[in-house]
Amino acid sequence: xxxxxxxxxxxxxxxxxxxxxxxxxxxxxxxxxxxxxxxxxxxxxxxxxxxxxxxxxxxxxxxxxxxxxxxxxxxxxxxxxxxxxxxxxxxxxxxxxxxxxxxxxxxxxxxxxxxxxxxxxxxxxxxxxxxxxxxxxxxxxxxxxxxxxxxxxxxxxxxxxxxxxxxxxxxxxxxxxxxxxxxxxxxxxxxxxxxxxxxxxxxxxxxxxxxxxxxxxxxxxxxxxxxxxxxxxxxxxxxxxxxxxxxxxxxxxxxxxxxxxxxxxxxxxxxxxxxxxxxxxxxxxxxxxxxxxxxxxxxxxxxxxxxxxxxxxxxxxxxxxxxxxxxxxxxxxxxxxxxxxxxxxxxxxxxxxxxxxxxxxxxxxxxxxxxxxxxxxxxxxxxxxxxxxxxxxxxxxxxxxxxxxxxxxxxxxxxxxxxxxxxxxxxxxxxxxxxxxxxxxxxxxxxxxxxxxxxxxxxxxxxxxxxxxxxxxxxxxxxxxxxxxxxxxxxxxxxxxxxxxxxxxxxxxxxxxxxxxxxxxxxxxxxxxxxxxxxxxxxxxxxxxxxxxxxxxxxxx
Ligand SMILES: *[C@@H]1O[C@H](CO)[C@@H](O)[C@H](O)[C@H]1NC(C)=O
Ligand SMILES: *[C@@H]1O[C@H](CO)[C@@H](O)[C@H](O)[C@H]1NC(C)=O
Ligand SMILES: *[C@@H]1O[C@H](CO)[C@@H](O)[C@H](O)[C@H]1NC(C)=O
Ligand SMILES: *[C@@H]1O[C@H](CO)[C@@H](O)[C@H](O)[C@H]1NC(C)=O
Ligand SMILES: *[C@@H]1O[C@H](CO)[C@@H](O)[C@H](O)[C@H]1NC(C)=O
Numbered sequence: 131x132x133x134x135x136x137x138x139x140x141x142x143x144x145x146x147x148x149x150x151x152x153x154x155x156x157x158x159x160x161x162x163x164x165x166x167x168x169x170x171x172x173x174x175x176x177x178x179x180x181x182x183x184x185x186x187x188x189x190x191x192x193x194x195x196x197x198x199x200x201x202x203x204x205x206x207x208x209x210x211x212x213x214x215x216x217x218x219x220x221x222x223x224x225x226x227x228x229x230x231x232x233x234x235x236x237x238x239x240x241x242x243x244x245x246x247x248x249x250x251x252x253x254x255x256x257x258x259x260x261x262x263x264x265x266x267x268x269x270x271x272x273x274x275x276x277x278x279x280x281x282x283x284x285x286x287x288x289x290x291x292x293x294x295x296x297x298x299x300x301x302x303x304x305x306x307x308x309x310x311x312x313x314x315x316x317x318x319x320x321x322x323x324x325x326x327x328x329x330x331x332x333x334x335x336x337x338x339x340x341x342x343x344x345x346x347x348x349x350x351x352x353x354x355x356x357x358x359x360x361x362x363x364x365x366x367x368x369x370x371x372x373x374x375x376x377x378x379x380x381x382x383x384x385x386x387x388x389x390x391x392x393x394x395x396x397x398x399x400x401x402x403x404x405x406x407x408x409x410x411x412x413x414x415x416x417x418x419x420x421x422x423x424x425x426x427x428x429x430x431x432x433x434x435x436x437x438x439x440x441x442x443x444x445x446x447x448x449x450x451x452x453x454x455x456x457x458x459x460x461x462x463x464x465x466x467x468x469x470x471x472x473x474x475x476x477x478x479x480x481x482x483x484x485x486x487x488x489x490x491x492x493x494x495x496x497x498x499x500x501x502x503x504x505x506x507x508x509x510x511x512x513x514x515x516x517x518x519x520x521x522x523x524x525x526x527x528x529x530x531x532x533x534x535x536x537x538x539x540x541x542x543x544x545x546x547x548x549x550x551x552x553x554x555x556x557x558x559x560x561x562x563x564x565x566x567x568x569x570x571x572x573x574x575x576x577x578x579x580x581x582x583x584x585x586x587x588x589x590x591x592x593x594x595x596x597x598x599x600x601x602x603x604x605x606x607x608x609x610x611x612x613x614x615x616x617x618x619x620x621x622x623x624x625x626x627x628x629x630x631x632x633x634x635x636x637x638x639x640x641x642x643x644x645x646x647x648x649x650x651x652x653x654x655x656x657x658x659x660x661x662x663x664x665x666x667x668x669x670x671x672x673x674x675x676x677x678x679x680x681x682x683x684x685x686x687x
Pocket of ligand 5 (some may be wrong): 518
């Protein structure tokens, strides 16, 4: 039997597509990033494709890049059966720094494809650098001679940008001011004016808003419910804008997916508004004239996930792992998450030298930086049957921070789906066995495991640190520089080829290989999926607010 059959459907999802043909590629790379109308639906519904869009010359470069696949290695079942059984030590031994470095160089050159449009290298969703990254992942997978069935999954993602904002209360401009991500702009991008109205309690109920909040600007305390809910409540009572205050700042929050009632929303540190709060508690109608301005946009764009599953192995007991293919707009994202993207590609390649007992499914998620959108879209779109086949999900985001520590997400079997704690133990045991120190970090919603946990799939992962500051004990355990960020180039232009620690990257890629090898061999002792045979209602998005404080980079409440 020839395995190489890209048309074969894994039937993971109705919206999953087989490898896009050259023709489809030309369609979804042809539109300019401002035009979201072209490939949103046509990948999901191939029968109903609109006529191809005109192809601007600049975009054609990716098509020309496309290699010919005429000489693919095609393995057949007989050849596959001659491969050795999966062995963790052997798989790990094949991981090399040179291979990671060479792929990083390629990835950086792909990020440079955005320079014309963005002024610098980036792989942010919607950019030529991100399309080229997705293209590269697909191309590398296709070189593996049919060992994998490859799918892409297109989805709409929210692309929000805040360009500028300002606030004046009683003639005074707060010193620390922050705009909530995905905030709408003020109408016509002109300032709005009104009196400052203090909201009672936490603004999570419409009853907390005085009647005179209408046509004014509300001041709301952080906590109890999501920022988005406060902003929507403000909109529902007719307020023009909202200001959220907290004792800590800056808030670094997001309003989350807009539902329509949101108003322009800014955040301040409590001490800067303490004086107004005190006054308004005494005289709620006291007039503090307020002017608030936000220039921002929120738009839908289309992007895609890539999913590759071994053709062989038990497809009812799937080992899954993922990294995100996109970067932030500020830079090329070689560590975040070029490192995870590349580690997965490398392990996927090395795995082809072995036979597996359980199927292994690799995912490259898009729009992580916009709020974990790709992974969540994927996890939410699994049918109950497909969901039940995934035994666990392993998240690999930022494997190579230059001032690294070896971080293991602090998941457990009680608060998280049963098996999450077993996965954590696998990482811990490996670091111990290799004489390496490790540290637990909060499993609080910062990366792509959220969608899986919320759909009851056991999950966990490792990382090496982002904008956190290395303290004395971390320096003693891992070396590096005290009082400096784990990744001083986090979300910046300098997250380039000189940023990653290739040492940490190699160590963690070996651990990724180990995690794949162990579970591809056997799930003996690993908890069965909970409720596998029950007709359980899927946890919907609202569930996210309960379990996790964050969605990606930003706090949601
Ligand atoms: C994005 O698309 C969704 C689904 O089609 C739609 O409900 C929503 O209003 C759109 N959002 C924006 C900001 O255009
Ligand atoms: C130092 O940082 C680590 C994480 O890097 C943390 O677990 C630990 O609690 C911190 N120690 C102190 C004394 O703050
Ligand atoms: C682990 O941390 C201890 C300090 O807690 C340190 O003495 C030791 O050298 C570290 N081990 C490695 C391999 O870095
Ligand atoms: C997890 O599953 C194991 C069996 O695989 C079981 O012994 C254990 O009690 C379960 N833990 C929880 C918290 O449900
Ligand atoms: C439900 O349980 C039965 C028997 O234990 C098993 O044969 C079947 O595959 C299970 N169904 C699902 C969807 O897991």
